[in-house]
Amino acid sequence: xxxxxxxxxxxxxxxxxxxxxxxxxxxxxxxxxxxxxxxxxxxxxxxxxxxxxxxxxxxxxxxxxxxxxxxxxxxxxxxxxxxxxxxxxxxxxxxxxxxxxxxxxxxxxxxxxxxxxxxxxxxxxxxxxxxxxxxxxxxxxxxxxxxxxxxxxxxxxxxxxxxxxxxxxxxxxxxxxxxxxxxxxxxxxxxxxxxxxxxxxxxxxxxxxxxxxxxxxxxxxxxxxxxxxxxxxxxxxxxxxxxxxxxxxxxxxxxxxxxxxxxxxxxxxxxxxxxxxxxxxxxxxxxxxxxxxxxxxxxxxxxxxxxxxxxxxxxxxxxxxxxxxxxxxxxxxxxxxxxxxxxxxxxxxxxxxxxxxxxxxxxxxxxxxxxxxxxxxxxxxxxxxxxxxxxxxxxxxxxxxxxxxxxxxxxxxxxxxxxxxxxxxxxxxxxxxxxxxxxxxxxxxxxxxxxxxxxxx
Amino acid sequence: xxxxxxxxxxxxxxxxxxxxxxxxxxxxxxxxxxxxxxxxxxxxxxxxxxxxxxxxxxxxxxxxxxxxxxxxxxxxxxxxxxxxxxxxxxxxxxxxxxxxxxxxxxxxxxxxxxxxxxxxxxxxxxxxxxxxxxxxxxxxxxxxxxxxxxxxxxxxxxxxxxxxxxxxxxxxxxxxxxxxxxxxxxxxxxxxxxxxxxxxxxxxxxxxxxxxxxxxxxxxxxxxxxxxxxxxxxxxxxxxxxxxxxxxxxxxxxxxxxxxxxxxxxxxxxxxxxxxxxxxxxxxxxx
Numbered sequence: 001x002x003x004x005x006x007x008x009x010x011x012x013x014x015x016x017x018x019x020x021x022x023x024x025x026x027x028x029x030x031x032x033x034x035x036x037x038x039x040x041x042x043x044x045x046x047x048x049x050x051x052x053x054x055x056x057x058x059x060x061x062x063x064x065x066x067x068x069x070x071x072x073x074x075x076x077x078x079x080x081x082x083x084x085x086x087x088x089x090x091x092x093x094x095x096x097x098x099x100x101x102x103x104x105x106x107x108x109x110x111x112x113x114x115x116x117x118x119x120x121x122x123x124x125x126x127x128x129x130x131x132x133x134x135x136x137x138x139x140x141x142x143x144x145x146x147x148x149x150x151x152x153x154x155x156x157x158x159x160x161x162x163x164x165x166x167x168x169x170x171x172x173x174x175x176x177x178x179x180x181x182x183x184x185x186x187x188x189x190x191x192x193x194x195x196x197x198x199x200x201x202x203x204x205x206x207x208x209x210x211x212x213x214x215x216x217x218x219x220x221x222x223x224x225x226x227x228x229x230x231x232x233x234x235x236x237x238x239x240x241x242x243x244x245x246x247x248x249x250x251x252x253x254x255x256x257x258x259x260x261x262x263x264x265x266x267x268x269x270x271x272x273x274x275x276x277x278x279x280x281x282x283x284x285x286x287x288x289x290x291x292x293x294x295x296x297x298x299x300x301x302x303x304x305x306x307x308x309x310x311x312x313x314x315x316x317x318x319x320x321x322x323x324x325x326x327x328x329x330x331x332x333x334x335x336x337x338x339x340x341x342x343x344x345x346x347x348x349x350x351x352x353x354x355x356x357x358x359x360x361x362x363x364x365x366x367x368x369x370x371x372x373x374x375x376x377x378x379x380x381x382x383x384x385x386x387x388x389x390x391x392x393x394x395x396x397x398x399x400x401x402x403x404x405x406x407x408x409x410x411x412x413x414x415x416x417x418x419x420x421x422x423x424x425x426x427x428x429x430x431x432x433x434x435x436x437x438x439x440x441x442x443x444x445x446x447x448x449x450x451x452x453x454x455x456x457x
Numbered sequence: 458x459x460x461x462x463x464x465x466x467x468x469x470x471x472x473x474x475x476x477x478x479x480x481x482x483x484x485x486x487x488x489x490x491x492x493x494x495x496x497x498x499x500x501x502x503x504x505x506x507x508x509x510x511x512x513x514x515x516x517x518x519x520x521x522x523x524x525x526x527x528x529x530x531x532x533x534x535x536x537x538x539x540x541x542x543x544x545x546x547x548x549x550x551x552x553x554x555x556x557x558x559x560x561x562x563x564x565x566x567x568x569x570x571x572x573x574x575x576x577x578x579x580x581x582x583x584x585x586x587x588x589x590x591x592x593x594x595x596x597x598x599x600x601x602x603x604x605x606x607x608x609x610x611x612x613x614x615x616x617x618x619x620x621x622x623x624x625x626x627x628x629x630x631x632x633x634x635x636x637x638x639x640x641x642x643x644x645x646x647x648x649x650x651x652x653x654x655x656x657x658x659x660x661x662x663x664x665x666x667x668x669x670x671x672x673x674x675x676x677x678x679x680x681x682x683x684x685x686x687x688x689x690x691x692x693x694x695x696x697x698x699x700x701x702x703x704x705x706x707x708x709x710x711x712x713x714x715x716x717x718x719x720x721x722x723x724x725x726x727x728x729x730x731x732x733x734x735x736x737x738x739x740x741x742x743x744x
């Protein structure tokens with residue numbers, strides 16, 4: 001049996017492999033007491049360097065302010081959902097946990113429940129700038145224990161974008177502002193009748209659109225039902241999810257009407273996973289969409305170098321608040337998300353990490369960040385600053401919405417609840433289910449995914 | 458062989474064995490363990506052992522059963538029927554074709570194969586979408602157009618998989634056909650056997666082993682297809698093209714239920730091994 005040459009080769013190879021594996025293992029540990037490790041989400045698009053450039057500037061300031069300290073970046077280059085996964089794996093072990101991480105408010109509560117993050121209250125109490133942050137934004141990073149686990153660095157809001165050319169052809173006003181849901185539908189019906197070839201109204205729907213359907217679509221309706229103050233999705237007093245609400249069914253009925261009366265995009269287009277790109281890149285710039293229920297970040301897609309450059313969008317598109325169902329107070333609805341800076345529970349240098357947050361959030365640095373990222377300010381002092389308010393058309397409109405915006409109940413079950421919402425929407429969009437049936441289907445799924453933590457209202 | 462000699466011979470392979478255990482068996486064992494816990498990626502302070510709860514949950518879950526069914530449809534359509542037969546047909550045709558035709562066909566088919574899964578997915582998305590190539594062709598032929606990814610999603614992704622994976626079967630069968638001694642074919646021809654009879658009585662039995670191997674490799678590869686379907690349909694509309702790998706991804710990484718997702722992965726492994734057993738039997742019965 002000619003074993004020898006193969007065996008020798010195997011030994012050599014395994015030795016080499018083992019050596020590589022061991023060195024690789026050794027890399028993570030042994031961090032210096034003066035080095036701060038900061039993780040953030042790097043764009044998957046190589047041409048977009050907004051965050052990298054901004055953070056590089058902050059690093060310079062920080063190292064100057066704290067001599068002897070060094071900042072080391074640990075960027076994670078991944079799309080949203082994979083970013084969460086990677087981050088959560090890093091946070092599990094003290095060997096891989098950075099000192100500061102960038103957390104989406106969408107999942108921060110899950111990570112708080114997992115014990116991945118450190119409460120920041122002792123630091124915040126001694127930080128005067130914290131008073132400048134608006135209340136709803138502060139709450140976005142609060143755990144069920146009432147402690148705050150993150151410093152928000154901006155938000156987004158949502159509203160109705162409408163095409164002025166389409167409106168002119170349909171005989172609708174250029175300063176359009178609907179008061180009720182019926183006003184929105186009436187405008188869409190007029191467009192359908194008078195401007196053929198144009199999609200009257202886009203409301204994102206269904207599972208392929210994912211969280212976009214839940215947040216820009218469904219929740220923009222649902223949070224405009226009822227009295228406008230209590231959360232229609234989650235009862236925070238009883239810590240239970242709400243089933244069987246009239247508002248839920250009414251919101252589904254709105255979606256049903258849009259697609260049944262063919263006021264929305266063709267169903268097969270609406271359920272195309274890449275439809276959002278079509279809306280931003282083709283339908284809106286080409287004037288083929290009348291009204292779009294969408295987010296404040298749309299102009300990012302029209303910046304120079306983005307592939308769909310559209311300089312004079314603000315001349316052709318108007319903005320209106322999304323009204324409440326019957327025009328009841330407060331009259332307008334917006335949903336918000338956004339990102340926060342948080343300190344992992346297993347961070348090696350939490351004090352230093354918070355010093356870095358303070359540097360990030362000097363008023364000037366915060367303003368520079370909002371302008372660079374086309375973000376919406378959650379700080380009153382920045383929101384009032386003319387250099388911020390005039391940085392881009394539409395920024396004032398979306399910033400004014402912050403006062404009356406809602407944050408999602410981003411508790412651990414939320415992603416599953418969101419999927420259940422998308423399934424209910426899809427049922428009424430395709431016409432497979434009536435709004436009543438889809439709503440009761442949601443109730444059943446809700447009970448299942450929240451382990452029965454449900455209350456009927 | 459004396460015992461110490463045996464040890465000294467085993468010694469050089471020992472590091473390889475250790476590495477294999479560490480990096481291959483280790484993760485697999487860990488996965489099996491996780492499948493019996495309620496481990497979540499986030500949203501949970503401690504995980505606990507839950508026995509067979511994840512598996513019971515899967516068997517009661519309509520979405521899981523739907524995914525199993527779609528996985529079977531996808532595998533049978535695209536691997537067993539599509540890639541396998543088309544691969545054999547291409548190999549047989551190319552054996553007779555002139556050299557330029559052979560080079561060109563081979564080139565095109567293999568290009569589809571070497572393309573990264575995601576790129577292939579985008580190409581076929583562009584082919585099938587409403588404003589896509591297929592509808593343009595249909596329109597030109599005065600046939601009705603439709604949104605294939607919406608009306609027949611599982612068929613569209615199956616076709617995509619055939620498009621992408623046929624090259625492998627073609628290569629396997631080309632090699633197998635070259636192995637058939639030409640005397641046998643010629644003798645059959647002299648005896649008056651027509652094309653179909655030669656295929657049925659000579660070619661197929663002689664390449665039986667290759668068929669088995671090819672079917673097994675193809676099936677296992679097809680069972681785990683993720684990127685192609687993800688790019689084309691995301692498993693939708695609804696869950697009309699949500700095969701097991703996509704269902705698994707949704708449970709583990711979108712709903713954070715790592716324990717449940719891993720249990721589904723083990724069940725997928727089970728489906729794969731069932732197919733393998735069938736093919737291995739096919740291989741064993743020799744002519």
